Amino acid sequence: MKIGLVGCGRISKTHLEAIKKLSNANIAGCCDIVEDRAKSTAEKYNIPYWTTKYQELLKEKDIDLISICTPSGLHPEHGIMAANHGKHVLTEKPMGVRLIDADKLITACEENGVKLFVVLQNRLNPSIQMVKNAIDKGRFGKVFMIVANVFWTRPQEYYDLAAWRGTWALDGGAFCNQASHYVDLVQWFGGPVKSVMASTATLARDIEAEDTGAAIINFHSGCIATINVTMLTYPKNLEGSITIIGEKGTVRVGGIAVNEILHWQFQDYDEVDRIVNNVSTIPDSVYGFGHMAYYQNVINSIINGENPLIDGLAGRKSLELIESIYLSNRQQRVVIL
Known part of the structure; x- marks a missing residue:
């Protein structure tokens, strides 16, 4: 290739x-x-x-x-x-x-x-794959709540490195850029989104878009999710996590690239529970290790016709949610997707 x-x-x-x-x-x-x-x-x-x-x-x-x-x-x-x-x-x-x-x-x-x-490579993290498989197998029962926290820091110097950063035309804010992987995972776990209500603000950085915000998402399944994002955490990145709470299970994934299972508990035992402590990875950045596996799938898809893991329509879903978050904030209303 x-x-x-x-x-x-x-x-x-x-x-x-x-x-x-x-x-x-x-x-x-x-x-x-x-x-x-x-x-x-x-x-x-x-x-x-x-x-x-x-x-x-x-x-x-x-x-x-x-x-x-x-x-x-x-x-x-x-x-x-x-x-x-x-x-x-x-x-x-x-x-x-x-x-x-x-x-x-x-x-x-x-x-x-x-x-x-x-490229939404965090879907390929072993920890995230385990969570998605548990959801697909029904191990959570009814999923009640999903909570994503992205408490990172991006100093003004970061935005000043390039004129396009933090602009509406070329970058968007914390939801669209830094937290977009978390937005994607929340909607991937939760299924079709019914509505969203959000509030965002530019509190400390000299940029057009937001440096802080929160969104409440309602899924057609009845599940409620919240996504809390800020680039103002002192003095460095503190947390990037996703918690899933269901009637028969609770799981929390954290680490710098949602690469580490912090809590894993289900009502019913499964063989995969034995390897929970072995699937965590130690990446050297928030990008994680998923790019190589993602490229291999892309190549296999083009050459051999293998189903792509994340195609344009899959990528569109998280962008639709991000755009709805921004629309909700601007118009101060619930947005129906």
Whole structure:
């Protein structure tokens, strides 16, 4: 699999390191509008071709898949351009900052006969897989409540590193950027969302979007979820956790990348309960270890027709919820999905 990567910033390293470990894929080209960044990335990872012009990267005929690591607001535009050149599309989370743009990307991929993938790698964490399997097997019985807490810190210096950070057009706020994985997992665990009520605020950072907020989500199943997010935790990241409370079980997953099972208790025993203490991982960042396994699934999906773990429609669900959170805050009302 020949991969072209656009956007050689912060997250690209995670992609490049993951691809480097795969025996059936390599980076054929990279692109960034900052020449030094594109050139140094190519040199570091032995990438044969680099450019500052995205259109030139798309003209490379041997590239099968474009990995989009640009600011979130540009993901749909860059994905549509790739699809129009017959390239499969992989986009970092979220797949956009507006649902209308994400839908255009989905349509473009369908019309061009290419596949669309959205990187939500935390779904692949062993701890998260165990939780989802327990939900699917009915071990919780009726799920009453899901609570996600993202108590992190992002200083002003973080936002000042790039002009697009914290803007509505290209980034969104704490829900759309930093907490988007948690929004995705909450709706993945809870099922179809009925409504959401939210309040967000920009309390301490000089940005357009929110640095703090809370959302109350009602699912069609009757389950209630809350997502509490702030980038103002003193003096460093404190917690990233998800708790699921059901009639027959309670589970809490934490760690820096929801990689550690903190509490696991069910009414009925299952063989997997024996390995609960063995599935926790120790990642070195909030990105976790899921990118490599995600890329392998993407490659298998393109080459062998394997079902994609997270395609465009799956990625759309969390973006719809994020957009509804923002709409609820602006209009101070319950939003029905």
